[in-house]
Amino acid sequence: MxxxxxxxxxxxxxxxxVLKGISLMVEEGEVIAIIGPSGSGKSTLLRCLIHLEVxxxxxIIIQGQPFAYEAEDGKSHYVDDKKIREICKKxxxxxxxxxxxxxxxxxxxIIEAPIVVNKMDRKEAIDIAEDLLKRVGLEDKRDNYPxxxxxxxxxxxxxxxxxxMKPDIMLFDEPTSSLDPELTGEVLKVMRDLAEDRMTxxxxxxxxxxxxxVADRVIFMDGGxxxxxxxxxxxxxxxxxxxxRSFLEQVL
Amino acid sequence: xxxxxxxxxxxxxxxxxxxxxxxLEGTVVTLKLFFITIILSIPLGVLVALARISKYRxxxxxxxxxxxxxxxxxxxxxxxxxYYGLPNFGIVLDSFPAACIAFVLNxxxxxxxxxxxxxxxxDKGQYEGAKVxxxxxxxxxxxxxxxxxxxxxxxxxxxxxxxxxxDTALVYAIGLGELLRATKIAVSRDAVTSPxxxxxxxxxxxxxxxxKLFDKLEKRFAxx
Numbered sequence: 001m002x003x004x005x006x007x008x009x010x011x012x013x014x015x016x017x018v019l020k021g022i023s024l025m026v027e028e029g030e031v032i033a034i035i036g037p038s039g040s041g042k043s044t045l046l047r048c049l050i051h052l053e054v055x056x057x058x059x060i061i062i063q064g065q066p067f068a069y070e071a072e073d074g075k076s077h078y079v080d081d082k083k084i085r086e087i088c089k090k091x092x093x094x095x096x097x098x099x100x101x102x103x104x105x106x107x108x109x110i111i112e113a114p115i116v117v118n119k120m121d122r123k124e125a126i127d128i129a130e131d132l133l134k135r136v137g138l139e140d141k142r143d144n145y146p147x148x149x150x151x152x153x154x155x156x157x158x159x160x161x162x163x164x165m166k167p168d169i170m171l172f173d174e175p176t177s178s179l180d181p182e183l184t185g186e187v188l189k190v191m192r193d194l195a196e197d198r199m200t201x202x203x204x205x206x207x208x209x210x211x212x213x214v215a216d217r218v219i220f221m222d223g224g225x226x227x228x229x230x231x232x233x234x235x236x237x238x239x240x241x242x243x244x245r246s247f248l249e250q251v252l
Numbered sequence: 253x254x255x256x257x258x259x260x261x262x263x264x265x266x267x268x269x270x271x272x273x274x275x276l277e278g279t280v281v282t283l284k285l286f287f288i289t290i291i292l293s294i295p296l297g298v299l300v301a302l303a304r305i306s307k308y309r310x311x312x313x314x315x316x317x318x319x320x321x322x323x324x325x326x327x328x329x330x331x332x333x334x335y336y337g338l339p340n341f342g343i344v345l346d347s348f349p350a351a352c353i354a355f356v357l358n359x360x361x362x363x364x365x366x367x368x369x370x371x372x373x374x375d376k377g378q379y380e381g382a383k384v385x386x387x388x389x390x391x392x393x394x395x396x397x398x399x400x401x402x403x404x405x406x407x408x409x410x411x412x413x414x415x416x417x418x419d420t421a422l423v424y425a426i427g428l429g430e431l432l433r434a435t436k437i438a439v440s441r442d443a444v445t446s447p448x449x450x451x452x453x454x455x456x457x458x459x460x461x462x463x464k465l466f467d468k469l470e471k472r473f474a475x476x
Contacts, residue, residue, distance in 0.1 A: 050384055089386045099381030103400050103476050113385035116395055145476040165385060 001064045003028050003169050003200045004049060008070070009058035011041075011048055018044045020224040021058070026169070029198040033211035033232075036221035037247060042204040045221070046171045049202070050091045051084055062087050063168065089117075092162030096174040098154045100146040100161070106133070107142040110161045118165070125164070132160040136190050152183030156190055163194075170194065172203040208251055212236050220244045263446035271438045271447055278434030279454055282420045285348075285430065286458075289355040289416055294409075296356065297363030302393065304368050315364075322361035328422050330354040335426045351423040359416060366408045370401035403473040410466035414459050431455070 004026040011019040018041045026032060034042045047053040049060060051067070055076045060068040067087045068076045078084060101109050110129035114120040133139045136156040146154055155175055162170060172191065176184040188210050195201060195214050205211060211218050212232045219229040220241070228241045236252075239245045263271075303315040322330065335350040345353070374397050382392040421432040435451040438444075 052380055052383065085386055085388070088384070091384070093384040095377065095381065097377050099375075099377040101378065101381070101396055101400075103403075112395065113387065116391055117386040147476055161385070 001028075002026060002061070003030070003063055004202075005059070005061040006045075006049065007059040007061075009045070009048060009060070010056045011044055011053060012056055018224050019048070019055075022221075022224075022226055024219070024226070026200060026202065028168075028200055030217065031195045031199075031201045031215050032203065032217045032219060033215035034202065034204045034219045034221060035206070035208070035211055035247075036227075040221040041224040042221050043173050046093070046173050046202060046204055050093050050171055051078075051088055052093075054078070062090055089165060090168045091171060092165060092167030092169070093171045094155065094158050094162055094173065094175050096177050098146070098151075098158045100154055100158055102146050105143050105145055106138065106149070106157050109146070109157060110164045113161070114164050128164055129160070132163055133157075135163075135193070136160050137186070150183060151179040152186045155179065155187045159187075159190055159194075169200045169202070172201065172205070174204050174206065176205070176207055206251065208236070208248075220247065222247070261446055261449065263444075263450055267442075267444075267446065268450060271442075271450065274434045274438065275431060275447070275450060275454065278429055278431035279458075281348075281428060281430040282417075283458075285351060285355060285420045285423065285428075286416055288352050289359050290413060292352075292356045293359035293363055296360035297367055298398070300360055300364035301367035301371060304364060305371060319361045319364060322358050323365075327354065327358050327419060328425060330358055331422060331426060347423070347426045347428050351426065351428060355416075355419070359412065362412055363409065366405050366412070367401065370405040371397060373404055374400055403470075406466060406470050406473065410463070413462050413466070417458050417462065418455060 002025045004024065006022060006024040009019050009022045010017070020041075022041070022045055024045075034045065036042050044053060048055050049062075055068055057070055057074060057076055058068070059066065059070055059076070065083075065087050066079065067084055068078050071077050079087075101112065104112060107126065107129055110132060111122065111125035114125040114128065115122055130139065130142065133142055136159060138153060138156055138160070141149060141153060141157070146157070149157065159170075159175075175191070176187050179187065184207065188207060191201070191203070191210070192214055203210070203215070215232050217229060218232050218235040220227050220235065220239075220243075222243050228235065228239060228244045235244065236248065239248060300315055300318070303311050304319070306312050331351055331354040334354045335345065335347060338345065338350070378396055378400070379392060382396045387396070420430055423430055424433045424436070427433075431451055431454055435447045438447040
């Protein structure tokens with residue numbers, strides 16, 4: 001069973017055709033880096049997988065459970081809201097801008113969803129949160145507010161917050177793009193640890209070093225299509241498509 | 253002559269002691285109307301704001317008409333309508349409940365627009381952050397969006413509260429014995445204007461306390 005099966009996904013914003021028939025199969029424990037120029041649809045693809053955007057055509061199946069499927073009218077239909085929420089709980093997401101809750105402390109950010117969404121006992125949620133904070137190296141920040149943290153610390157809290165819901169798949173949407181260069185390392189390290197623990201990960205990134213060293217598979221997107229995909233060695237050393245080659249020449 | 257003049261404008265201690273009791277009684281009515289309006293119009297305003305931004309067009313439009321009517325006509329007219337107009341529809345109210353109804357409906361309309369602006373000023377990333385964690389719309393509103401809105405709307409709500417203290421004087425027009433009416437009775441009876449000065453001090457004291465209270469609230473919410 002695939003963790004994610006996306007078939008022939010199309011997505012338009014008004015007249016802008018952003019995804020032009022993307023198909024993607026993700027296996028358990030796989031780490032996939034999605035690279036490509038801005039505006040190529042990488043972020044939109046992630047957002048479609050977790051229902052932040054609604055697809056126009058195609059199917060999305062998460063761990064064998066369909067949540068959007070193309071009907072005979074040629075349009076995608078979604079299962080009901082409750083079922084969508086149930087399926088999306090298996091996915092965690094980390095945003096470029098963190099989206100931490102500013103009115104809650106670090107600890108409260110992490111325990112909020114387990115308590116409110118999963119009705120977890122508060123004490124149990126705190127135990128889990130403290131373990132996660134240790135894992136991302138921020139146990140001493142538990143009572144700080146997000147505004148008192150650096151960008152790298154915020155992003156590590158955001159990762160801990162997503163992990164508190166025990167997702168099977170983690171989506172990262174340019175997790176280091178809004179960080180100062182010297183702070184990207186601490187976030188990438190946490191992501192590396194996660195990959196070593198065999199978390200299934202989809203990472204939209206401009207960090208080519210990370211893609212090369214950590215990813216099992218690299219997908220190059222341009223103009224709303226997957227142009228080329230393969231293991232990092234092939235993509236980075238020997239890209240077969242001319243667009244991949246010219247993109248890599250610009251960023252490397 | 254000089255003594256008489258000062259007596260007209262600046263009240264003496266002995267005169268104040270004579271008018272203070274009815275004026276305090278008037279202040280009690282003023283404060284009652286103030287607190288009832290604040291306590292009921294804030295939750296109603298939140299509901300109206302949420303209805304206004306609802307994706308259900310019919311609800312949103314209906315609430316839009318409500319806000320337009322209540323903000324588009326004088327509060328005094330609304331008070332008159334509830335007190336003198338509703339009996340035509342078989343609803344006869346005493347002056348105080350009539351005043352409360354008009355005030356709550358009017359203030360809820362203004363507060364709703366303040367709350368709507370506050371809610372809509374919250375970054376959409378907050379909704380997305382909550383959504384990917386599995387929050388429902390109501391959980392997101394209640395736990396994430398509204399608590400952040402409180403801090404942003406405190407200054408304009410403070411403005412409304414101060415205006416409300418002074419608007420209570422309008423109910424004088426339907427014969428309610430609030431502070432200004434108690435003042436005017438003393439003025440007419442004793443042919444002096446000094447009770448107006450006393451009333452001004454009363455209003456200033458109330459708005460001063462309110463300002464202090466909102467300053468405190470703003471500081472308390474400034475921790476993040």
